[in-house]
Amino acid sequence: MFIETCIAPVNIALIKYWGKRDEELILPINDSLSVTLSTDEMCAKTTAAAASSFKRHIMWLNGEEVPFEQNPRAMRCLKEIQQLALAKEQLKFPIEWKLHIVSRNNFPTAAGLASSAAGYACLVYALAHLYGVQKEELTAIARQGSGSACRSLYGGFVRWHMGKSNDGTDSIALPVAPCEHWQDLHVLILVVNDARKKTSSTKGMQLAVETSDLIKYRAQYCVPQRTAAIVDAIKKHDFAKLAEITMRDSNQFHAIALDTYPPCVYMNDVSHAIVEFVHAFNKAVGEVKLAYTFDAGPNACLYLLERDVSIVLAAIKNSFPNDAEQSVEYVKGIPIACDIGENNGFNGNATLPINNKNLFKYIIHTRIGKGPQRLGKSESLLDSSNGLPLNN
Amino acid sequence: MFIETCIAPVNIALIKYWGKRDEELILPINDSLSVTLSTDEMCAKTTAAAASSFKRHIMWLNGEEVPFEQNPRAMRCLKEIQQLALAKEQLKFPIEWKLHIVSRNNFPTAAGLASSAAGYACLVYALAHLYGVQKEELTAIARQGSGSACRSLYGGFVRWHMGKSNDGTDSIALPVAPCEHWQDLHVLILVVNDARKKTSSTKGMQLAVETSDLIKYRAQYCVPQRTAAIVDAIKKHDFAKLAEITMRDSNQFHAIALDTYPPCVYMNDVSHAIVEFVHAFNKAVGEVKLAYTFDAGPNACLYLLERDVSIVLAAIKNSFPNDAEQSVEYVKGIPIACDIGENNGFNGNATLPINNKNLFKYIIHTRIGKGPQRLGKSESLLDSSNGLPLNN
Known part of the structure; x- marks a missing residue:
């Protein structure tokens, strides 16, 4: 064998x-x-x-x-x-x-x-x-x-x-x-409570190609420019640029899904509350430190640098209160050195929206990594x- | 004076x-x-x-x-x-x-x-x-x-x-x-419970022109074609065509709002549940009898023909149960001849999604009308x- x-x-x-x-x-x-x-x-x-x-x-x-x-x-x-x-x-x-x-x-x-x-x-x-x-x-x-x-x-x-x-x-x-x-590019995955049945990716993209008027323009004009710009941002370690392109492209992908007929909706109200949080957070810190991207579902994937993980988690805790947050299982993955209950020197929480409780199931903390291994x-x-x- | x-x-x-x-x-x-x-x-x-x-x-x-x-x-x-x-x-x-x-x-x-x-x-x-x-x-x-x-x-x-x-x-x-x-073009306005603060239309469209890559393509290529096609549908009393163009254009407008940076989100989960309902209803009746359109807010405006008002209201009642529905104030505007509690001959309700209770504040029933009057x-x-x- x-x-x-x-x-x-x-x-x-x-x-x-x-x-x-x-x-x-x-x-x-x-x-x-x-x-x-x-x-x-x-x-x-x-x-x-x-x-x-x-x-x-x-x-x-x-x-x-x-x-x-x-x-x-x-x-x-x-x-x-x-x-x-x-x-x-x-x-x-x-x-x-x-x-x-x-x-x-x-x-x-x-x-x-x-x-x-x-x-x-x-x-x-x-x-x-x-x-x-x-x-x-x-x-x-x-x-x-x-x-x-x-x-x-x-x-x-x-x-x-x-x-x-x-x-x-x-x-x-x-x-x-x-x-x-x-190496210090980290990721927080916010797993959102959701019940709605979504169109599968395969079906959704097929419908989009068949019915969206905007998808061709995206594919032919927007994506080539963005791809070149983000490769450049990666080479230069330009996080703010990488973040902006990432957020714009996530939004545009969901715009194309919405321009499909019948429309495909993958983000929900909680997803949009996360989007609002990220823009408010970046505004509060006066710098683009956080980027969101959403695939064909409501969960957010946030990109950030390792040094900002603790203040971001504290701000998330403030804006998205969760009864599970004391549980070790609420933030999975790479352990956070500091207590996420602290503000960690960030005093912009007052400017961030406060959402209803328990909108997330849990959070996964991870980072950029290697390819497959034997x-x-x-x-x-x-x-x-x-x-x-x-x-x- | x-x-x-x-x-x-x-x-x-x-x-x-x-x-x-x-x-x-x-x-x-x-x-x-x-x-x-x-x-x-x-x-x-x-x-x-x-x-x-x-x-x-x-x-x-x-x-x-x-x-x-x-x-x-x-x-x-x-x-x-x-x-x-x-x-x-x-x-x-x-x-x-x-x-x-x-x-x-x-x-x-x-x-x-x-x-x-x-x-x-x-x-x-x-x-x-x-x-x-x-x-x-x-x-x-x-x-x-x-x-x-x-x-x-x-x-x-x-x-x-x-x-x-x-x-x-x-x-x-x-x-x-x-x-x-x-004359028999009727309208149901579904007024949705909503709390979120939205970007004003003036600000939203200004941001869209400044930041959306897709808006120019919409304005230059999509809208002229659609406008010509809908004028034709109006002249021919082609409701199904009018309905489809209306729904596609509502979706595309919200797609453009989402392609704005930062994105503008006017529809919420309830709005999307209404979209889903309308497509499911049309599928159940085997014909496009109902169209939605959403302006810069979560409320739906549904277009339909007078003869379909009662079955549509019965289907809405089934899919969007509401404690206020017995109240005379729940459906305002043109009185409905029949009891909206009945199915009125429509037996496709089983195929329609059932949503949570009390998602709407009330419904306004109105119709196409005249211009200003002295x-x-x-x-x-x-x-x-x-x-x-x-x-x-």
């Missing part, structure tokens, strides 16, 4: 991917750019095993068996990896051998984070190691699993180039800067004696 | 006005098109009087004295009317005479309806009668009080042509079709014996 275990990170876009020019190959209508988050707080973990005794491909996701052979996107990723292996003529085991794959996300689905991006990146990365093709270009393969998965194959700042060719071979992700370039055998999710998932 | 009393209607745009190319003259960046609502349910009423004994211009609005001579927009309207009168050389009284003006809206400010449009239309119409220039082109004058006021000077469907000249003389409203053309002396808001407001 051949076994590989890997982890892959979540990524959060600063310049949003919204709209495909090819539904099957998952080719986007514009470039996008993301920050890879540290796998210490959030990651997908996948063990892939091949054995002559396996009767069919089986996948267990978060403890439950899920269709794999019937999942065209997953099968496409596998086929592409197998083709790379065949082309290299260095097969460790017969190509016909079936696979058992166990995958888990170590973050709650409730976080509304793009778990499919980390998941497909991890699947492709694990399969690439299993078939011995880990040094090949893998992002175009991960892209065919879930578009933004291609960006989770690198750490730091990553740009997904939309490409021009119809076969998608040039629609690949490339690193803009590694995480070491901007783990040792002791980390396997699969019992090598029987090829079944371990109960760990 | 010379006295004139007039009423003027509210108008609700189907194609939205958002963005000025000249802040002072109030010249818009695109055409807009509205429906004038019946003055039976909502109107502004204004009495304007001139007398040699008046020491200064005084205005009372909704029972309170408000600055008039210090209000540049109001003074500009007065000056323009006076210039028309001087040009005609038919003055009934010396141009130096001061005015007393009493104005009231018969609808609550809480309705969040554009009271300034009806108010300025009424002011200009009353002044025009006072100075004997009522037959002149008045819309370009009302426009300088409040942009959309120019559309309240006609009944039925009204188009405000943006014009091209820098002096604004061609930025005027013209009727598209009188209210008799589509009233008799018995309707005066001013005591002709002392020139002061009557307490009626």
